[in-house]
Amino acid sequence: MSRPKYIYIDDENDGSITSLINGFNDTGLIEVHQLSIEKGLSFSVLESLIKSKITDENYDGLLIDLRLDGEGPNQLEYSAISISSELRSVCARNELKSFPIILCSTLDKIKETYKSDKTSHDLFDYTFRKSESPNYERFSRKLKALAEGYKELPFDANSLNKIFQRNDLKNLDQRIFERFYNQDIVVPYDFAHFTVKTLFHSTNPLIKETILAARLGVNIEASGPYWIELLSKFEDCKFNGVFSSGWNRWWADLLSFKLKEISGKNFSFLKADERVTILKEIFGIIGIVAAKPIELNVSSEFWTICEATKRPLDPMEGIKVRLSHELKAWQEPKYISLYAILERLGAEKGIEPHFSEIERINDLKNNL
Amino acid sequence: MAVNDRNMSFRRSRAKDLEQLSQILLKEVGGDVTTSVLETVISKLRDKDFIPTLKDGSRDENIWGYDIEGFKIPLETLKHIKPNDIKSGEVYLDMKLRAKIDNWKTFNDPFEELGFNVTIKGTGKQTYFFGFHIDKHIVKKENNEEKVKETDVVSEPHPMYHLQYNLNPTKSKEPKLGDLFYIDTPRIMHKPIDFILGISFLTSNFYPTAFEILKEVRGFRKLHDDYQDAIWKPYFHTLANQWKPFEEGNIVWNPINDICPAFI
Numbered sequence: 001m002s003r004p005k006y007i008y009i010d011d012e013n014d015g016s017i018t019s020l021i022n023g024f025n026d027t028g029l030i031e032v033h034q035l036s037i038e039k040g041l042s043f044s045v046l047e048s049l050i051k052s053k054i055t056d057e058n059y060d061g062l063l064i065d066l067r068l069d070g071e072g073p074n075q076l077e078y079s080a081i082s083i084s085s086e087l088r089s090v091c092a093r094n095e096l097k098s099f100p101i102i103l104c105s106t107l108d109k110i111k112e113t114y115k116s117d118k119t120s121h122d123l124f125d126y127t128f129r130k131s132e133s134p135n136y137e138r139f140s141r142k143l144k145a146l147a148e149g150y151k152e153l154p155f156d157a158n159s160l161n162k163i164f165q166r167n168d169l170k171n172l173d174q175r176i177f178e179r180f181y182n183q184d185i186v187v188p189y190d191f192a193h194f195t196v197k198t199l200f201h202s203t204n205p206l207i208k209e210t211i212l213a214a215r216l217g218v219n220i221e222a223s224g225p226y227w228i229e230l231l232s233k234f235e236d237c238k239f240n241g242v243f244s245s246g247w248n249r250w251w252a253d254l255l256s257f258k259l260k261e262i263s264g265k266n267f268s269f270l271k272a273d274e275r276v277t278i279l280k281e282i283f284g285i286i287g288i289v290a291a292k293p294i295e296l297n298v299s300s301e302f303w304t305i306c307e308a309t310k311r312p313l314d315p316m317e318g319i320k321v322r323l324s325h326e327l328k329a330w331q332e333p334k335y336i337s338l339y340a341i342l343e344r345l346g347a348e349k350g351i352e353p354h355f356s357e358i359e360r361i362n363d364l365k366n367n368l
Numbered sequence: 369m370a371v372n373d374r375n376m377s378f379r380r381s382r383a384k385d386l387e388q389l390s391q392i393l394l395k396e397v398g399g400d401v402t403t404s405v406l407e408t409v410i411s412k413l414r415d416k417d418f419i420p421t422l423k424d425g426s427r428d429e430n431i432w433g434y435d436i437e438g439f440k441i442p443l444e445t446l447k448h449i450k451p452n453d454i455k456s457g458e459v460y461l462d463m464k465l466r467a468k469i470d471n472w473k474t475f476n477d478p479f480e481e482l483g484f485n486v487t488i489k490g491t492g493k494q495t496y497f498f499g500f501h502i503d504k505h506i507v508k509k510e511n512n513e514e515k516v517k518e519t520d521v522v523s524e525p526h527p528m529y530h531l532q533y534n535l536n537p538t539k540s541k542e543p544k545l546g547d548l549f550y551i552d553t554p555r556i557m558h559k560p561i562d563f564i565l566g567i568s569f570l571t572s573n574f575y576p577t578a579f580e581i582l583k584e585v586r587g588f589r590k591l592h593d594d595y596q597d598a599i600w601k602p603y604f605h606t607l608a609n610q611w612k613p614f615e616e617g618n619i620v621w622n623p624i625n626d627i628c629p630a631f632i
Contacts, residue, residue, distance in 0.1 A: 171415055173407035204404065253408065256437065266462065268438065269487060269497065269538040299495045316456055316491045329394050330404040 004147030005031045006102075007053050009046075009080075010065040011072030020130065029140040030147070032063060039074050046076070047086060051096055059099070060147035062087070063128070066105035081120040088123060088189060098153065098188040100146040104128040111350065121324070125192050145246025146192070152242065153188035163191060164241035172205055172253065173330045195242055197325075199249070203304065203332040206239055206249040214302040214312035215255060216279060217272030219291040226287030233283050234258070272300035272312070293317075295339040296368070306337035308346030313337055319361060320354040321346075338364050370416040371429045378469050379432050383413035385591055386434075389564055392588050397578045402440045406563075409434040422466055423481055423506070431480065433466035436563060443488060444575045453492030459574045460487045465562055475602045479504055479560055482529070486570070487537045499537025502558050504529055529603070530555035559603050564595045568630045583632050592632055 006024075010017055017034065024032040035049060053059045064080040084101050091098045103110075103124040110127065125146055128139055153163070160177055161169050169177065179194070180186055199206050212234070213220045213227070220227050237258060239249040259267040263278045270278075276290040291312040293300050302312035307321055318335030327333060336346050336353060341361060346352065353361060371379070387410050390403045412418045413434060420433040443457030466481040482504040490496040505526040533553040536543040543550075561569055571579035582588045608614070625631045 171408060171411045171418065173404050174411050175407055260437075265539055266437075266487075269460075269489070270540075274540070298493060299491055301489075301495055314491070314495070316458060316489065316495075330407065 003029065003031050004060040004144055005033065005058065006061045006063045006143060006147070007050060007059050008032050008034045008063045008104075009037060009050075009068065010034070010104075011037070011068045011070055011075045012065070013073055016130075020134075023134060023136040024140055024143070027137050027140040029137075029144045037068075037074050037076065039076075041074075041076055043076075043078055043083065043086075046083060047090075050083075050087065051090070054096060054099055060150070061100040061102065061143065063102045063104050063143070066103055066109050070109075081117070081123060084123045085120075091189065092187050098150055098192075100125040100143070100150050100192065102126045102128055102143060102146070104130060106130045107348075107350070122193060125189075125196055142243075142246035145243040146196075148245070149195075149243040150188055150192060153191050164195075165239070165244075166241070166251070175328070176205060176330055191242065196247075198328070198331075200243070200247045202328070203334065204252050204330055207252045207255070209248050209250075210305045210310050210312075212250050212255065214291070214305050215259075215267065217267075217270070217275030217290050217300065217302060217312070218279075219289045219312075222289035222291075223287060226285050226289075229285050230279065230283065230288055233285075268303050269301060272302060294337045296342075297337060297339070304332065304335055306340050307334050307351050308336050308340035308349065311337070319357045322352045322354045369419070369429065371419060375429055375432070375469055376416050378472065379413045382432060383410045385564065385594070386410050386413070388587055389567065389591060392582070392585055393567070396581050396585055396588075400442045401578070402438065405436055405439050409436055409563075420466055430469050431466055432469050433464070433481070434563075435465075436461060436463045438462065441570060441575050441578070443490070444577060445573070449490065451492060451496065454490035454496060455492050457488060457490040459570060460489065461485065461566065461570060462487070463563060463566065473598045475605060477528075477560075478599045478602060479562075481506065482560060484561055484566055487534075488574070497537050499534035500531055501534060502529065502531045502561060504560065505555070524555075526555040527557035529558050529560045531558040532556070560599050562595060562599055564591050565599060565630070568592060568632060572629055589632060596631070 008017075008021060021032050021034060024030055035053065037046065050062065054062075062084075064084060066080050068076040068083070069079050080103060084103075087096070087101065090096045101124050103126070105127070107129055110129070126142060128134070128143075160180060161167055166172075176198075180190070183190070200208075203211060207215070209231075210220070212231075216230070218227060218230065223230070234250065234255065237250045237254040238244075239247075239251060256267070262282050265278075267275055272290040272292070276288055279288060280286055291300065291302060294306055294309060294311050294313060297313070297317045299314035299317050300312075301314045304313050304315050304318060305311060306313045306318065313335055315333075315335060317337070319338060319341065321334040321336050323334065333354075336351055338361070340346050340351075341353060342365070386406060390406045390410065393401045393406075394403050413432070419427045419429050420431060420435075421427050422431065439461040441459050441461075443459050446454070446457065449457070462483075462485040464481060464483040465479060467479045468476070471478055482502070484502040485499070486501065487497060487499040490498075505528055532555045535545065535548060535550055535553070568579065568582065571582060621627070
């Protein structure tokens, strides 16, 4: 497939925009072209401009700045939220093919508007944070995966096994996928949004690489190339479904099953060095290094990570993090370590302790 | 091979009961209890292509059962805990149950295989473990491929359903045992329990707030009654049969839940 093409809309028009566009284009993974807008461009004109780009010029997705009504020279009288909402309904009515919409903004602006307006959370497939030096390679991989995945998506609920590439999906917690069976019409966007927000960005039934490493008891950095070698032994647990080229994820249940099968033990009760000893014996990869507890922690019976430091953590020593969405019954909480809280390591990324943990944090501080 | 309709109908009933329990736990007790592991069990009970495997490796569509791994509740009863540095704890349940569908609600042994494995983890200056299991003892047959340990050859007479403490629940090669004398602890006779009866056992011992709530939930009481009937009635009737006949009017030791609070 050729490189997916994204429309980019921003009310700014300065060097930062050029460098952002070049940043994406230089990866060679996707093409980003700015759609020029003039100050005060009407809602309906912009809507038809986007529609014709998608239909006539074969664009695959939209990258849109949150505050089109901001302070840029080409400011409009409406925000990305209202135009995106309109586009979503046009797609849902099948008047336009479905395509990914990616929100793009600075963290401050996201905090200011997006976080307080929860109704808009369901509109976007992904949020790209403008920052000093974004990892364009990483984001482009995700944008490419979204654009390509969307094209394969117009399946119905009977295609779940194919979409998520697992034949035994019905053996998982049924509450996870039941929403698709309880809907008369499922639009591609439903799958996309669910996959990114509910599966990729949460723990369980899928886990990300850092959590996989925590469950194996391994320090990724210290293990270097041996970590990559070890990862290859867990290919059979990897998620190969939709958008998997943009997000590396593993099935938590397949991992647990495999670990039990190869070791005969419950890995979650073993210390990191015991786990690593077993993995070395089984796979003969001697270079892997066991992870050590984060400062102020003692347990190396890791099962999750501290979201601020991304280092392995035993959930029992972790402090639950405030989430923008309510935790579903099958999802595991996310955690931060006491050390990260004291060092204020999560604050700039918006990682804050859950309100129910405040007293416990004070107790822990007092006992230091 | 798919399981026949009669057996599937039985399995769907068991799945529905577990689903009801899962919903009650979620609604009444809340997010501290991991119901997701239970949901995968429910899905498998409803999958006609899934047949559980017995210890000897065989599979039989007339057998129902489930494996629960990593079910977790908070450890609330911290007051008698030693060492003193333990600040928080969790109770983990791993269980395996296999039973003949035809034996359900008869006076037969309700289960073919049972492993109800509890591990308790405490965290303080370090992590601490404690464990016990409620098992069905299976007499090892000769020519068993499994390597028979010397102690097993002597074969202590175990009560069929028993509770036994496990002083090295993580199976560590070098457990830190302090002054503890590490020896097989006695198998204490215990009634058989499934997951539903197990929940009242675990919560009444380790999470009393949840037990007090569950006791008052109509749906939970109904489930509990039903499973007491299926699992405990044959067990206790068989034991009582040792002293027959007896007059119902002579039974004056009341109330029964003073003897065992789990009779709710």
